[in-house]
Amino acid sequence: AQTVTQSQPEMSVQEAETVTLSCTYDTSESDYYLFWYKQPPSRQMILVIRQEAYKQQNATENRFSVNFQKAAKSFSLKISDSQLGDAAMYFCAYRRESYGGSQGNLIFGKGTKLSVKP
Amino acid sequence: NAGVTQTPKFRVLKTGQSMTLLCAQDMNHEYMYWYRQDPGMGLRLIHYSVGEGTTAKGEVPDGYNVSRLKKQNFLLGLESAAPSQTSVYFCASKGLVRLETQYFGPGTRLLVL
Numbered sequence: 001a002q003t004v005t006q007s008q009p010e011m012s013v014q015e016a017e018t019v020t021l022s023c024t025y026d027t028s029e030s031d032y033y034l035f036w037y038k039q040p041p042s043r044q045m046i047l048v049i050r051q052e053a054y055k056q057q058n059a060t061e062n063r064f065s066v067n068f069q070k071a072a073k074s075f076s077l078k079i080s081d082s083q084l085g086d087a088a089m090y091f092c093a094y095r096r097e098s099y100g101g102s103q104g105n106l107i108f109g110k111g112t113k114l115s116v117k118p
Numbered sequence: 119n120a121g122v123t124q125t126p127k128f129r130v131l132k133t134g135q136s137m138t139l140l141c142a143q144d145m146n147h148e149y150m151y152w153y154r155q156d157p158g159m160g161l162r163l164i165h166y167s168v169g170e171g172t173t174a175k176g177e178v179p180d181g182y183n184v185s186r187l188k189k190q191n192f193l194l195g196l197e198s199a200a201p202s203q204t205s206v207y208f209c210a211s212k213g214l215v216r217l218e219t220q221y222f223g224p225g226t227r228l229l230v231l
Contacts, residue, residue: 004160009158033217042224045222052217091161104149106161109160110160
């Protein structure tokens with residue numbers, strides 16, 4: 001069974017600094033997606049960034065980027081120029097894919113609570 | 119577009135009572151999901167549906183039933199609520215496009231006393 005592990009329950013960063021959140025996963029599949037979701041106090045799940053396993057290039061979305069190491073099964077999230085609005089729970093998630101479609105079920109890690117200090 | 123909506127937003131139940139959570143999506147998505155989120159945990163899949171009239175069990179299905187009579191609606195039922203079912207429940211939906219992500223509802227907070 002696939003598992004997702006986030007080893008940092010809490011992280012803290014100074015405003016305008018850079019922080020990296022860690023995520024490792026375990027799977028025997030070769031075709032899958034990885035995601036980072038942000039959950040602010042409102043509880044809404046917000047997609048931050050996604051990575052396709054067959055793409056070697058790391059995904060980037062503005063101040064958010066990932067370091068995807070497929071062989072090591074590692075998928076870390078880097079937040080640059082941290083802002084107060086970045087404070088939230090961050091969840092790493094895995095989704096298996098298969099040709100012909102899949103159920104699209106997400107498997108989540110336990111999350112990392114990020115605090116941003118002014 | 120409203121996206122994914124959930125009704126109610128908050129509910130208090132007594133042990134043994136029953137209730138139904140409603141999820142509705144207006145994006146014509148095939149796939150729909152129910153997750154629960156407990157403190158210190160990520161979201162865990164309860165049940166899911168790959169199309170109208172079909173449902174399947176997820177990781178933590180015990181104590182819940184679901185129905186998908188209409189494509190746009192996915193109902194989660196608790197027949198006899200237990201304190202262990204106190205949680206935040208999220209519904210999500212997804213289309214058939216391979217790269218598409220899941221769209222989440224705002225969540226329903228359920229407290230079982």
